[in-house]
Each structure stands twice: as C-alpha cells, then as structure tokens.
Amino acid sequence: MGLFRARGVVYKPVENVDLGPDSDEFYLQANVKAPRMAGFLVKIFAWFLESRLVTNAELKESPVYVPMHPFEELNEQEVKHIDSGLSPSEQVQQAINCLPLPSEKIVNGLKPSFRRWTIMDYYKAYSSGEITPCMVAEQLVTAIRESSSPPMDMAFFINYDAEDILRQAKESTRRYGRGEPISALDGVPIAIKDEIDCSPYPTTGGTKWLHKFRSCKGDACCVMRLKSCGAEC
Structure with a gap:
C-alpha cells in the first residue's frame, strides 16, 4: 500500500523469489486489527478502499485461477470395503493393500524438488532402516520449536509435548528394530485438531x-485407534 509513500510497493513474481538457505527474503508479519464499523462508517471505509489512495501497488504477474501442478485423469478403481470386524491395525493393513504403488512424477525431464511424504513412504523407510521414527521425531520437535520462536512465530502447533513425542518414537523404533511394527502407521507423526480429545493435551476447540x-479426560475413539496402530499423536 502506498498511503504514506511516494511510490507503491512492487511485488516480485514468485519465480524470482529466492527461498533457499542463503536467501535474504523475509516474511513480513502484519498485526492487523479490523475496526468494528456499521452503516455510514462502512460506506466511508469502502470508499477509502476503492480510492486511489490505497491502490498504489503493482503486480507483475496476473492472478492464478487454476492449479499450477499437472493434473492426470485417473480411472476410478473398484471400491473395496474394509472389514469392520478386524482390529484397527488389521484394518490399516487391509487398506494399505488397496493403495496403488507409488510412482515418481517427472515433469519436463526433472523430478520435483519437493514431495510430501505419505504413510507408505515412512513405512518403507522405517522398514528398510533408512531412517527411524526417532530421527523423524527429533526433526519434528526441532521444526516445531523453530517455527514457534522468533523471528517466525508461526505457531502451527498450539500444544506439543516433546518428551511424549520422543517417548512414542523410541517405542516405535524398538518395534521396527525387532521387525514387529504394529502397522504401516507405526511411527508416523499425526497432528490432532484441538477440538478432538488427545491426552495429554487440552481440548481448546x-x-x-x-x-x-x-x-480432556482421555483420548477420543479415533485417537485411540490411531495410537493402537502405533501412530505418534
């Protein structure tokens, strides 16, 4: 906005923004508190927003109205039902068997630099010994602490217990070491929304x-089932 500036702010196109480890880009946090307005004040505020006073900014790229990632039409596979009489861990294994094999996407001859890990990615890495649940848990706790501290102060997680996370990870690591994981969810970190009971955290909703x-007097049913499958909640 150029209300108190002679020239407006020119925003760089996304492809020109350096997000590497040596980048000097910074995240600008704005503590904006909207005033309570009604009637005539709303009309004045709307006129102010529509005026040239606050539109002195230039965008070098047009808005994106469609996803930029490639879309591939997939044929719908046969619907399969999970046996409700099985235990949670057995149901997870039955569901895993229904999933297609993962494949590396290659766009313009290059593999994507970022790919979100799936449950199967964790399970295969844990089973092969490439990584352990303890390694993932330690990285997770470090990332939570860094993102919740200055200068980021993002607070992606409103509550977390580092000792409890590491305790669950150690138990999972021992199970994989014995070759006895509970299920494909064993050792996979899963965040729980704060409106769902998950001990030892308060349910703030x-x-x-x-x-x-x-x-919070105990885990909700869905959390109990996740933990019974070895998931870190």
Missing part, C-alpha cells in the same frame, strides 16, 4: 477458554 470448563 479453537478457543482460549473451553479447556477450563471441559477438561
């Missing part, structure tokens, strides 16, 4: 007061 009137 997106508020700052709910846990004061309703304490």
